[in-house]
Amino acid sequence: MILDLENPLNPELLIDDFIKIHGQYPDTPRYRVATIEVVTCSEDLQPVLVSECGSCPKYVKRFGDRVFCKKSMSLEY
Numbered sequence: 536m537i538l539d540l541e542n543p544l545n546p547e548l549l550i551d552d553f554i555k556i557h558g559q560y561p562d563t564p565r566y567r568v569a570t571i572e573v574v575t576c577s578e579d580l581q582p583v584l585v586s587e588c589g590s591c592p593k594y595v596k597r598f599g600d601r602v603f604c605k606k607s608m609s610l611e612y
Contacts, residue, residue: 538567577604 537553539545550568553561561568572585578593588594588602595603 536569536571537561538569539565540567541565574602577606 537548537550548556550561553566573582574585574588575581576583576591578591585597585602588597588604591604593604595605597603
């Protein structure tokens with residue numbers, strides 16, 4: 536995602552879209568390239584930032600592009 540630091544009203548763009556519109560790679564003083572990692576929570580199937588997974592009690596570990604969590608067990612009597 537590309538962020539315009541001089542004009543906050545400009546929309547955020549993906550790198551491919553930025554190059555298609557402007558015809559060049561973003562310059563660093565004005566534009567910032569940000570990486571945002573989002574995963575789907577296995578508990579409630581909602582999108583969360585990867586950085587939020589560490590505070591979850593079901594979080595086990597992260598390895599590469601994967602996040603490992605404990606499976607929930609529901610027992611019904």
